[in-house]
Amino acid sequence: MATQSLEDYLEAIYNSLNRRGHAKTNEIASDLGVKAPSVTEMFDKLRKEGFINYKKYEGVTLTERGREVAKDVSEVHENIKKFLELLQVSPKQADKDACKVEHSLSEESIDQLNKFIDFVERCPEEEARWLKHFDYFSAHGELPPAHRDKRDEGEE
Amino acid sequence: MATQSLEDYLEAIYNSLNRRGHAKTNEIASDLGVKAPSVTEMFDKLRKEGFINYKKYEGVTLTERGREVAKDVSEVHENIKKFLELLQVSPKQADKDACKVEHSLSEESIDQLNKFIDFVERCPEEEARWLKHFDYFSAHGELPPAHRDKRDEGEE
DNA sequence: CAAAATTATTAGGCTCACCTAATTATATTA
């Protein structure tokens, strides 16, 4: 398995390829907040492990294997971000936190989180009501009046 | 701020003190899955930074500062664990994942997660219904029949 | 196309958290 750091590089390469059409040393360095020599070193590791196509002084592309890992990590990232945003975390902070958390979750937790996001997205009305209650709670520190009444038709 | 690893040690010490009444080198080593010399080294660091009281060949205790950090980390851990368990992740795995995730969240996300858990725990009936829908969805891969009908009194 | 500018790589070092093996201190028991 790719280490946490290698996963970060794969994800950055994946995003760079999508956004810019290429992934060069300096771009990745800047995206990840590290210096160019670190990137060169990691490119070499990623190549050795079969995740990227890398020839010195040329840009990199993902192998099939690399793309799979990157896509997985990226999906996990997106779902963690969505979840944090449901919790009213700002998009910017949610994105940052997702970067770190994405490497820490087990398959089991990832699966359940995926299901959870899927669930939320597939039952908009019901979910929106419940989440609105949470938003109210988050903002006011107490349950919304309608909720406290156990009635749920007049809270809008 | 304490590094991720130092936080792990503080948390382990905190738990050991609570569970066993003391925190010795070998106990912490075994709890954290590392060898004794690593613990000695970290104890020294934690002492230098004012988190623990440590004299060679004696057990350790937490300073006020250390206890605060440990308690915070521990609370975050508990809330992440609770959240994962809401998502039907097994308690064991939820605990493991919480260990890793607990160091990755920003203050903002921690605050919101705390609110979320508080919210869930404070509105049992309403929440239970929604979570039951998720449990059904998680188990069957589709929304429960009552939910699909947009009626919510006959789904039990 | 040569000089300059840019981009990438190599060389050599650093820190962190870990390890094993050897040593020293403490605790137990004959």
Added chain:
DNA sequence: TAATATAATTAGGTGAGCCTAATAATTTTG
């Protein structure tokens, strides 16, 4: 209390991922 067992520490080393400074390749421009 001396011998032994246990527990903790020191000494010395490793690998991962980062750094700066120096060098080499590529690209751009006069």
